Amino acid sequence: MVGVLIRMKLAVLRRAASGPRANNMASGAVLGAIGAAGTIAITRLDTAPDTVLDLLAVVLATWMLGWVLAPAYAGQPALRAEQFALLPIPPRRLAFGLLATAFVGVPAAVTLLAFAAIVVYALPFGPAAVLLALLGTALLLTFVVLLSRLAAVALGALVRSRLGGAISGLITAGLLAVASSGWIVFVALESVLVTGFSAEFSAVVRALPSGWPLVAVRAADEGDWVMAVVPVLGLAVLVALLWLVWARALGPNRLARPVVRGSDAEHAVPRGPAGAVPAVFRKELRFYWRDPLRIQSLVVAPVFAVLTCLVPLFFGSTAFLPFLGALTALMGAVTSINWYGQEGTALWLTLVTPGSERPDVRGRQLAWLVWFAPAALLLTVAGTVLSGRPELWPWALTATVAVLGGAAGLLPWLSADQLVPGPDPRQHKDSPLDHGDLTGPAFVMMFLAIGTTGPALALPVLAEIMDRPALAWLGVPAGLLTGTLCYLLLGALAYRILANRGPELLYLLRRGREHQGQAGAEASALDTMPRSRRRLLLVSVMAGCIALFPQAVVPTLMKLSGEVAQVWFLALHLPQELQWPMIAVMYLIGFALLGLAWRLYANAQREFNRKRARKGAALPA
Amino acid sequence: MNTGNERVPALELKGLHKAFGDFTAVDQADLTVAPGSFYGLVGPNGAGKTTLLSMAVGLLRPDAGRSHVFGVDVWREPLRAKALMGVLPDGLAMPEQLTGRELLLHLGQLRGMELDTVRQRADELLTVLELTGSVERTLIIDYSTGMRKKIGLATALLHAPRLLVLDEPFEAVDPVSAATLKRILQRFVAGGGSVLLSSHVMALVEQLCDTVAVLAGGRVVTEGPLKKVRGRKSLEEAFVELVGVRVGGGEGLAWLAS
Numbered sequence: 001m002v003g004v005l006i007r008m009k010l011a012v013l014r015r016a017a018s019g020p021r022a023n024n025m026a027s028g029a030v031l032g033a034i035g036a037a038g039t040i041a042i043t044r045l046d047t048a049p050d051t052v053l054d055l056l057a058v059v060l061a062t063w064m065l066g067w068v069l070a071p072a073y074a075g076q077p078a079l080r081a082e083q084f085a086l087l088p089i090p091p092r093r094l095a096f097g098l099l100a101t102a103f104v105g106v107p108a109a110v111t112l113l114a115f116a117a118i119v120v121y122a123l124p125f126g127p128a129a130v131l132l133a134l135l136g137t138a139l140l141l142t143f144v145v146l147l148s149r150l151a152a153v154a155l156g157a158l159v160r161s162r163l164g165g166a167i168s169g170l171i172t173a174g175l176l177a178v179a180s181s182g183w184i185v186f187v188a189l190e191s192v193l194v195t196g197f198s199a200e201f202s203a204v205v206r207a208l209p210s211g212w213p214l215v216a217v218r219a220a221d222e223g224d225w226v227m228a229v230v231p232v233l234g235l236a237v238l239v240a241l242l243w244l245v246w247a248r249a250l251g252p253n254r255l256a257r258p259v260v261r262g263s264d265a266e267h268a269v270p271r272g273p274a275g276a277v278p279a280v281f282r283k284e285l286r287f288y289w290r291d292p293l294r295i296q297s298l299v300v301a302p303v304f305a306v307l308t309c310l311v312p313l314f315f316g317s318t319a320f321l322p323f324l325g326a327l328t329a330l331m332g333a334v335t336s337i338n339w340y341g342q343e344g345t346a347l348w349l350t351l352v353t354p355g356s357e358r359p360d361v362r363g364r365q366l367a368w369l370v371w372f373a374p375a376a377l378l379l380t381v382a383g384t385v386l387s388g389r390p391e392l393w394p395w396a397l398t399a400t401v402a403v404l405g406g407a408a409g410l411l412p413w414l415s416a417d418q419l420v421p422g423p424d425p426r427q428h429k430d431s432p433l434d435h436g437d438l439t440g441p442a443f444v445m446m447f448l449a450i451g452t453t454g455p456a457l458a459l460p461v462l463a464e465i466m467d468r469p470a471l472a473w474l475g476v477p478a479g480l481l482t483g484t485l486c487y488l489l490l491g492a493l494a495y496r497i498l499a500n501r502g503p504e505l506l507y508l509l510r511r512g513r514e515h516q517g518q519a520g521a522e523a524s525a526l527d528t529m530p531r532s533r534r535r536l537l538l539v540s541v542m543a544g545c546i547a548l549f550p551q552a553v554v555p556t557l558m559k560l561s562g563e564v565a566q567v568w569f570l571a572l573h574l575p576q577e578l579q580w581p582m583i584a585v586m587y588l589i590g591f592a593l594l595g596l597a598w599r600l601y602a603n604a605q606r607e608f609n610r611k612r613a614r615k616g617a618a619l620p621a
Numbered sequence: 622m623n624t625g626n627e628r629v630p631a632l633e634l635k636g637l638h639k640a641f642g643d644f645t646a647v648d649q650a651d652l653t654v655a656p657g658s659f660y661g662l663v664g665p666n667g668a669g670k671t672t673l674l675s676m677a678v679g680l681l682r683p684d685a686g687r688s689h690v691f692g693v694d695v696w697r698e699p700l701r702a703k704a705l706m707g708v709l710p711d712g713l714a715m716p717e718q719l720t721g722r723e724l725l726l727h728l729g730q731l732r733g734m735e736l737d738t739v740r741q742r743a744d745e746l747l748t749v750l751e752l753t754g755s756v757e758r759t760l761i762i763d764y765s766t767g768m769r770k771k772i773g774l775a776t777a778l779l780h781a782p783r784l785l786v787l788d789e790p791f792e793a794v795d796p797v798s799a800a801t802l803k804r805i806l807q808r809f810v811a812g813g814g815s816v817l818l819s820s821h822v823m824a825l826v827e828q829l830c831d832t833v834a835v836l837a838g839g840r841v842v843t844e845g846p847l848k849k850v851r852g853r854k855s856l857e858e859a860f861v862e863l864v865g866v867r868v869g870g871g872e873g874l875a876w877l878a879s
Contacts (some may be wrong), residue, residue, distance in 0.1 A: 259763060343717075
């Protein structure tokens with residue numbers, strides 16, 4: 001039984017390793033291994049022993065948290081109890097088998113490596129401590145795997161409802177904020193290494209199950225055998241308990257989905273203006289209100305913005321507060337991508353309804369603006385007032401209006417052009433997390449949306465350089481202008497794509513993969529690129545972004561604003577006279593790498609177009 | 622029913638062809654649906670029925686061939702052609718977070734119809750198809766398969782098209798709903814409309830259609846009036862003969878219920 005399930009899991013992994021997600025797996029393995037190596041490295045830090053233990057406990061707790069939250073991103077595990085529901089297997093045996101499969105795979109492997117830090121930590125303390133550490137490592141790994149499976153069950157039940165959508169939106173926003181403010185860790189680390197953690201904090205991280213093996217190892221070293229054995233035993237008991245709960249939770253779904261009701265006959269009839277665009281607009285408003293996934297994106301954006309802008313307050317910087325609104329709009333765009341993929345094959349209705357492409361795009365744009373623009377503007381005003389820095393008014397307003405317009409234009413265009421197919425909504429109505437991988441389009445959206453603010457923000461920058469503050473206000477009408485242009489032109493581009501490539505997009509949605517061997521079909525250039533090229537592209541984009549944004553743009557802003565925090569900004573660690581040259585070098589590296597990435601992509605695109613043109617010659621219409 | 626030669630056919634497919642990689646799904650298919658006819662397209666699973674119908678109505682771009690609706694080329698003049706057709710594909714999604722009535726009102730406005738007309742037609746369609754009352758406020762995502770077919774048919778009928786193209790309209794529909802659907806389609810044809818439907822239920826096609834075509838392995842094996850195609854046999858027997866398959870199920874499986 002266990003053997004059969006593990007072989008099934010290996011087969012799934014083999015397929016995944018040759019499929020489109022292979023890059024995800026590879027980069028996950030690399031990042032995980034780096035994280036694991038870092039975890040082990042902590043054991044060798046040259047600082048107070050208590051601080052080492054606490055730091056290790058913090059990092060292990062982070063790994064545990066990662067496992068709990070992973071189902072929100074990874075979706076359902078490959079092998080699930082429902083798939084075996086019709087086979088006469090006792091639930092506990094099935095639970096045992098499924099648990100075994102959870103240990104097969106990249107995440108469990110890198111986590112085991114990271115948890116080996118406990119053993120490395122125990123090495124100097126003698127054989128008894130090492131034995132406890134080995135036991136503790138195995139138990140802790142089992143514990144986090146079980147915890148993750150249970151979290152998946154709970155989360156699955158949660159996201160089906162609208163309240164759950166909102167809650168999981170809060171969690172997602174918190175995670176994203178933590179991830180994007182990761183550099184804070186380095187600042188905190190600096191002071192921790194000197195002064196250690198506070199007693200309360202240290203007690204908390206040691207009391208978490210992830211800290212128990214460490215406590216045991218430390219107690220063994222001190223000869224306190226009760227405190228050495230109890231935590232490991234406790235972990236064993238916890239594992240047994242979780243296993244029982246999980247075995248019970250398997251089987252038919254007990255947690256019913258709350259049913260959302262639509263409007264009655266009278267309220268279904270539109271009040272106010274009738275027509276194609278208002279009809280789509282109304283439909284979209286209803287979707288935002290009724291679909292848990294949409295509610296999630298409505299929550300994520302403002303919460304993420306607020307959390308991210310609060311972080312710099314720890315350093316006494318209020319410079320980020322005015323940009324609350326702009327960040328909300330930006331995040332609203334990033335979380336709303338893939339409009340057409342989200343609704344699945346419903347695109348056929350647009351294709352059979354003549355002339356419906358334009359109103360479809362315009363109605364969606366309007367609805368997005370109606371949901372996000374008021375929140376963004378309100379937060380901009382509130383943030384700027386709270387920051388007590390009136391000189392940032394033109395900056396904040398310019399950024400907000402430019403992002404809003406830019407995003408409203410980019411959304412339909414990217415949703416059509418970069419469509420990511422997923423299961424049809426009714427097939428995953430009980431597990432809305434099973435959607436396509438949106439990481440790529442999300443990044444594209446982020447950079448392009450930031451890019452659309454460039455021209456308008458250039459005016460406040462100029463005003464600053466020329467020392468003519470009044471000039472900065474010109475940014476606002478400029479932002480309105482670029483925003484409107486994006487809205488109109490990119491929107492027009494989007495409905496042309498729908499009209500011209502509609503059948504190919506529908507085919508992509510139906511089959512879930514690019515239409516192979518068929519000219520004129522919508523395969524992207526990336527898919528025809530050799531895998532090694534694609535990896536180079538990925539690396540140069542990532543490295544280029546790191547060089548350009550955190551290593552060049554951020555230190556520039558810091559130096560300009562006079563609020564310098566060195567953190568991991570290379571340039572700021574250099575002597576004063578070398579700082580600007582270093583920043584310049586970083587700009588150069590960033591642009592060069594991004595330029596390389598662009599060339600790689602453009603070449604592939606040209607090659608692809610040539611192929612398509614060759615095949616397309618034989619095509620009708 | 623052989624008057625199609627003098628009049629413009631409701632739907633004319635010429636040499637429609639589609640290959641996916643090495644697999645030819647539809648091979649140079651020709652079909653002619655005369656105006657006012659009730660046309661059945663039959664074929665075994667995987668014969669290419671859905672692919673053929675998708676190409677005919679503009680949902681899948683053909684590798685070669687033409688599709689004309691009342692003389693209008695679907696792929697060259699899509700706006701005009703699509704106004705003449707009502708389409709019900711099989712197994713595709715709908716705007717799932719709307720109720721049936723909300724969907725019909727939405728689509729009516731998208732088609733540029735007067736709101737009052739849409740309201741009235743939506744009301745009649747929902748009543749006839751029994752999608753009112755206790756299910757009035759049910760979102761489409763919670764509809765049963767039969768209800769989905771019915772709301773799909775309603776979207777196809779809403780703009781009073783002259784041709785209906787329906788892919789497996791009776792699949793998974795209960796007998797009572799099926800009777801309703803049949804009656805609506807028969808009234809549509811009696812009123813001068815043309816219907817092309819695909820099915821693999823022979824009895825149903827025999828009961829409804831006046832013209833049939835048999836599709837097997839992506840090729841139109843035969844096309845003509847029902848009586849001519851089936852001859853003196855039942856359509857099912859004629860079909861098995863035409864498709865040229867041996868009916869399996871008679872050998873092996875000795876252990877089953879022994």
